[in-house]
Amino acid sequence: MATIPAAKIRFREPQIEMAHGAGGKASRRLVEGLFAPLLFGASPGPLGDAAHIQINGTRIAMTTDSFVVKPLRFPGGSIGELAINGTVNDLAVSGARAEAIVVTFVLEAGLPTEILEAEVRAMGQAAEKAGVRIAGGDTKVVEHGKADKMYISTTGIGRLLSGVEISPQSVQLGDKVLLSGPIGDHGITILLARGDLDLEANLTSDTRSVFPLVDSLVQAAGAGVRWMRDPTRGGVATSLNELARDCGHGIVLFEEKIPIRDSVRGACELLGLDPLHIANEGQFLAIVSAELADTALQALRATPGGEEAQLIGEVREQPESSVLVTTLYGGSRIVDMLVGDPLPRIC
Amino acid sequence: MKFVDEFRSPELITKAGEEIRKLADPSRHYRIMEVCGGHTHAIYRFGLKDLLPVNVELIHGPGCPVCVLPMGRIDDGLALAAEPNFIFAAFGDMMRVPGTNGSPLEYKARGMDVRIVYSPADALKLARNNPGKHVMFFAIGFETTAPSTALTLVRAKAEDLQNFSVFCNHVTIIPAIRAILDSPDMRLDGFVGPGHVSTVIGCRPYDWIAKDEGKPVVVSGFEPLDILQSIVMLLRQLRNGEAKVENQYKRVVPWEGNRAALRAMAEVFELRPYFEWRGLGFISQSALKIRAGYAQWDSEQRFTVPGVRVTDPKAAQCGEVLKGVLKPAQCKLFGRECTPEQPVGALMVSSEGSCAAYYNYEHRKPVTIASAAAF
């Protein structure tokens, strides 16, 4: 039985904490409890990655995102690439081809020009690779100490692909969960790049545009695609929990099917982290009808960059509004959203 | 992953589950306590309860060093580090634990220099790299972790590093087990012993549990097959009316323990006459403090500790859950006033606290026949 969450969570906390930006439960409380009631009207419906707007009969998607990353440069990418790919991907998973992006820079006074230049260059290259136009932007400079070198915000618009009607409400019992590739690369790369944990691994961020994969999927199985999301901050667990809450069903994952690189797994075991909570910047999830699931999987695997795609689970009645991970030997556990960012543990 | 994947073999886990179901006498109800919070976490993470018959019940023990830390000690640590040139360094486990005025992460958001470290050695490195600041390492853990803190202090002293100190909250496991067995509400049949603590203290310290209390103890590893095999070994003992200490985790645990680790601990630490354990009250000879020879590196001897005692809210039943008398869901605050997002007690914040583990991994699971009674 699908339900839109009826209760509005009023935001009662006296001050904003780091957790509110982490993409987990605290973030959701802020969005649903403060932004939504004040900005989105009485019944905004489930909040997706992008807004769908009709202008003169043309359906376009629009999204915005901001990027706060430490360190700015890391193996496999930098904040500039994240800023472009992140917005392209948000549009892609709402079923749209990104057409144009505008960029806002908030720069810290004292930032060396060569750092800015490197990022702008990276953005230009990422945009070209993704086939999206950077149409304009804005720059602000703030005092030293107020911007952690630089913050980038991108807003993108895109044209909705035909044949795509996605929403949590269209998710049905028996639908399958499709994942485009191995999880955790980005989040672990960043964690290691910060240097506090003194760990090294041959890992790179997976940042890339997922649009080519989404395009293949939609072309092959568009009628069966119910929902898509890019599992960034908060990981696969957060994205699927949001879906489960929005559609009311249970999402059951098969642990042995979830693709993960050895070194990501090793880092997670060492630090006591759950890979399902780790951010990804180059993967996406889709819920696909049972009839078209195999077609969808083959389409992804046949597309460059989608070779490691997997069907990792299915939609069931129980546990309602929750995500359950099962093992081959019959053990299972609930996987919930985190409150804030995942923290390493020693116990 | 070698030495990990083999012990997660689905076929062998299924087999071990079958063996447990064969061994469990249907006319008995077994209550087995896993002492260590790491075991609690593993049991939930691997869904091992799903494999147990209804009459084999796992009771979560107090071996969670974050859970048993009184709030006053967190307040003390944060107060010490409130000086302008201090760096507060601690394991990730500590970061969300609520003090009276917030958790370390909340203090960080308000401007305190708070760093997450994976190792006490990293805290020492922070001190070397930040000569203008004082690094205070908030040390927690049972005997598994204490030797590493000890060695770190040995190294700090050898280098005569001035800007480093440890706020020591190490506790010892045997007094906690004693407190459980002394508790009138407890009926237990046996123990899954703490495998990693035992790499340091060995298996002899549990002899009295078998000899004097008549309860079997199996020192266990942390992979699913380790825990299941330990339960098999306990059930076999119980079937045969035996009570012995056994070592299931032989690949790693030496019966006599780690002498070098014990030496390091003896060099640096001595037992406090008593220490307050959250939920268990004051227990004598149950915690470590830094010896006078290392006073320079002991935050408590070098600085003034406020020493505030904070009592838990009356409604919070952390103590009973810690002792295994209550299940997490039986605490009146569970899931209502007390959730991982707004934890009242440390059992809800620590990743191995039984309340957090149950809340995060279990309490919305579809109820099966097996899980109904065991929850």
Added chain:
Amino acid sequence: MCLAIPGKIVELDPQNANLALVDVVGVRRKVDLGLLQDEPPVPGDWVLIHVGFAMSKISEADAADQMQTLTMLGEAAAAMEEVRGYGLQEDPPDQYGKGWKQ
């Protein structure tokens, strides 16, 4: 208190006998060997790592032994397993040397 992971010693630090580079499926970290100073491990050894310190050497023989026991669970060898579990029989020589284990 309890999170400890097996890792393989890749190389000893030439400048510091107490440190070694340890590998866990491709993730590497310098680990302090000070707690194993009575029988220092060498490259190729497997150790149990907790908070950046090596706690114990991992015995491949005991691990293999244990896997065998688990594989035979429920079969006629049950009696044999019981004896092994008590540690009373003579175990094969292990890395700790005599006297470490009962």
